Amino acid sequence: MATNENLPPNVIKQLAKELKSLDESPPEGIKVCVNDDDFSLIFADIEGPAGTPYENGVFRMKLLLSHDFPHSPPKGYFLTRIFHPNIANNGEICVNTLKKDWNPSLGLRHVLIVVRCLLIEPFPESALNEQAGKMLLEDYEEYARHARLYTGIHAKPKPKFKTGAISESTTALNVDQSNTSALNADQKIMVGGAALPLASPAPSPSVLVPLTVTARGLGQDQAAAVAAAAAETRVGGTAASAVARNTTLKKEAGLTKALAEKKKIDARKKSLKRL
Numbered sequence: 590m591a592t593n594e595n596l597p598p599n600v601i602k603q604l605a606k607e608l609k610s611l612d613e614s615p616p617e618g619i620k621v622c623v624n625d626d627d628f629s630l631i632f633a634d635i636e637g638p639a640g641t642p643y644e645n646g647v648f649r650m651k652l653l654l655s656h657d658f659p660h661s662p663p664k665g666y667f668l669t670r671i672f673h674p675n676i677a678n679n680g681e682i683c684v685n686t687l688k689k690d691w692n693p694s695l696g697l698r699h700v701l702i703v704v705r706c707l708l709i710e711p712f713p714e715s716a717l718n719e720q721a722g723k724m725l726l727e728d729y730e731e732y733a734r735h736a737r738l739y740t741g742i743h744a745k746p747k748p749k750f751k752t753g754a755i756s757e758s759t760t761a762l763n764v765d766q767s768n769t770s771a772l773n774a775d776q777k778i779m780v781g782g783a784a785l786p787l788a789s790p791a792p793s794p795s796v797l798v799p800l801t802v803t804a805r806g807l808g809q810d811q812a813a814a815v816a817a818a819a820a821e822t823r824v825g826g827t828a829a830s831a832v833a834r835n836t837t838l839k840k841e842a843g844l845t846k847a848l849a850e851k852k853k854i855d856a857r858k859k860s861l862k863r864l
Contacts, residue, residue: 596629600658604628607696619701629654631663633701637744638709642736643671646744648708650682652700662691665704672732672739674713674722682707683717 596604608628611621622632631652637643648669655661665682675683686695686703716722724732 596654596656596658601628604654604697607698611698611701616698616702616705618705621697621701629656629658631697635701635705635708637740638705641708642733643673643708643740643744646740647746648744650680650704652697659693659695662687663697663700665700670739670743672718672721672736673708674711674716674718674725675707677717681717683715684712685715 605628608621608623608631612623615621618636618638620634622634624630624632631654633650633652635648635650637646637648646669648667648671650665650667650669652663652665654663665684665687667676667680667682670680677683682704684703684707686700711721711725713722713725721732721735724735
């Protein structure tokens, strides 16, 4: 792996300034990845220009600087697969700026801009990908279809997820479960010493609602009333109607018992009068 020690101190100083400028003010559609430990290897993400078959794609490339840079041009490679006349299958870039038109005074910004312009205007005459070059000259629509296909498969930007979305969903789920538990606890109604856990609010009439009845310690009348309420709820009545029904039955049972006691008292009074 190349290190900064392979580059002359004056070149490192100049590169540091340029990389800082690229980081703070990147060219349109280009994002440079700065590695402070190795200035000889420059990475950049290039957005596909609008109106081209590379639109909506993001392509990663690298520039490899030799030990005698800037006297010799850097070597450019696309790391993202792309269908382009001037980019070989191994990603090597063929552009005059990196070959015969190289000038030591040219900076990295100029090189990156030229590479992005290559996506807008290919040069099929100096093609590294002969299939793409021939297709571009003979049938542009077919060339564009192939280029869009490669872009859609290989150059799609990674999806951005909302930070903490999963934890927020988990928290919401836990809150819903807690609320359900609290609601179930609140819906337990004591009827004559019997616990009646109710179903969730507004059940569908076609749904049978299970109703657990504990009748320990109840008299026959009360037990019968609770059982009647349970039966009414199971056939589709609401828990509220079961409670109302139970209350009515208890009142009727109380009245019946009071009348029976009154008859007994009246009978005793008649017996005393006879004596």
